[in-house]
Structure formats: structure tokens, C-alpha cells
Amino acid sequence: MDYILYEQKGQYAVVTINREKALNALNSQVLEELDKTLDAVNLDEVRCLVLTGAGAKSFVAGADIGEMSTLTKAEGEAFGKKGNDVFRKLEVFPIPVIAAINGFALGGGCEIAMSCDIRICSDNAVFGQPEVGLGITPGFGGTQRLARLVGAGMAKQMIYTARNIKAAEAYRIGLVNEVYSAEVDA
Numbered sequence: 001m002d003y004i005l006y007e008q009k010g011q012y013a014v015v016t017i018n019r020e021k022a023l024n025a026l027n028s029q030v031l032e033e034l035d036k037t038l039d040a041v042n043l044d045e046v047r048c049l050v051l052t053g054a055g056a057k058s059f060v061a062g063a064d065i066g067e068m069s070t071l072t073k074a075e076g077e078a079f080g081k082k083g084n085d086v087f088r089k090l091e092v093f094p095i096p097v098i099a100a101i102n103g104f105a106l107g108g109g110c111e112i113a114m115s116c117d118i119r120i121c122s123d124n125a126v127f128g129q130p131e132v133g134l135g136i137t138p139g140f141g142g143t144q145r146l147a148r149l150v151g152a153g154m155a156k157q158m159i160y161t162a163r164n165i166k167a168a169e170a171y172r173i174g175l176v177n178e179v180y181s182a183e184v185d186a
């Protein structure tokens with residue numbers, strides 16, 4: 001695996017999207033590796049998954065814009081399905097999945113976090129669905145899951161305006177369960 005780290009720590013395991021130079025953006029390979037990683041979780045031993053992004057700056061800065069920009073219509077549809085399928089796998093995963101959100105959770109990053117059961121974030125987290133600025137919709141389930149979490153009105157405001165929000169506002173509107181300091185003990 002090039003882009004996914006998997007570490008079992010007793011009864012829980014940490015899945016890290018590890019593409020830090022691209023702020024952990026989701027390209028096809030990341031999605032495929034994540035899919036395989038989920039299939040390989042030892043459900044006899046692991047009771048909970050934590051999903052996070054490598055580095056302090058970004059959880060996931062979205063789907064890979066560079067890759068998407070070259071896709072044909074059919075390829076775009078296949079890419080959308082690939083993302084939706086693995087996000088759905090996370091959503092119905094047989095054990096709890098916690099998104100530990102550090103820094104940017106934009107576009108597909110916000111969407112993958114919303115596919116998890118619980119979202120906790122650091123106080124440097126930034127959430128948003130900026131897709132309309134790119135001329136696309138939140139195609140990895142964001143239109144549905146955001147509305148369920150924060151209500152239709154707030155979801156429409158975030159999607160239509162493409163405005164990013166900080167951790168405190170994400171907590172206020174119910175997008176995240178808890179906010180913690182990004183500082184860790186040495």
C-alpha cells in the first residue's frame with residue numbers, strides 16, 4: 001500500500017490516509033487502497049476503527065482535483081461510484097468508525113468524515129463543501145449526509161456558498177461531536 005497506513009492497537013485500529021504532500025487528497029489509488037484495507041480488518045479482534053489523515057495540516061483536502069480534471073464523462077461517473085461505494089462501506093461498517101479530523105476536511109474530506117459514525121476534530125480543523133466553486137456537486141454523498149447531520153437549511157447554505165467553517169462552528173451546528181486542542185504532550 002502506498003497511501004494507506006493500518007495499525008492495529010489491541011482492540012482498535014487506526015487507518016491513516018497517508019498522502020501528505022497532496023494534503024491527503026483522494027485519488028483512485030487512495031480509494032482502492034482504503035477499500036482493500038477495510039476488507040482486511042480482522043473483525044474478530046478489532047472493535048473500533050479510527051480514520052485520520054497524515055500530518056497536522058490536513059485530514060483530507062477533498063477528491064483529487066488534478067485527476068478529476070482529466071476524466072471523461074464515463075470515467076467521472078466511475079470515479080464517483082468508486083468513492084460512493086467505499087464511503088458506503090465505511091458508513092455500514094460492522095464496528096464503530098471514528099473520524100479524527102486534523103486540519104482541512106474539504107469536499108470529499110468532509111464527506112468521508114460524514115460517512116463515519118462519530119467525528120472528533122482538532123481546533124485547527126476546517127470544514128467545507130467547496131465543490132460549487134469547481135462547477136461540480138458534492139459527489140461523494142455530501143448533499144445527503146450533510147443535510148442529515150446539520151439540517152437541510154444549513155447544508156444548503158454550506159453547499160451553495162462554498163464557505164468553509166472552523167471547528168467551533170462545526171461543533172455548533174452538529175457537524176462534529178467534540179473539538180480538542182491540536183497541541184499534544186511532548
Ligand code: CAA
Nearest residue numbers: 021022023025061062063064065106107108130138139140
Ligand atoms: N486535490 C489534489 N491536490 C490537492 C488538493 C486536492 N483536492 N488539495 C490540495 N492539493 C495539493 C496542492 O495541489 C498542492 O500540491 P503541490 O504542492 O504539488 O502544488 C498541495 O496539495 C498543497 O496544497 P496548497 O499549496 O494549495 O496548500 P495551501 O495551504 O495553500 O491551501 C487548501 C490548502 C486551502 C486546502 C487548498 O489546497 C485547496 O483549496 N485545496 C482544494 C480543496 C477543494 O476544493 N476540495 C474539494 C475537491 S472536489 C471534491 O472533493 C469533489 C467531491 O465531492 C467528491
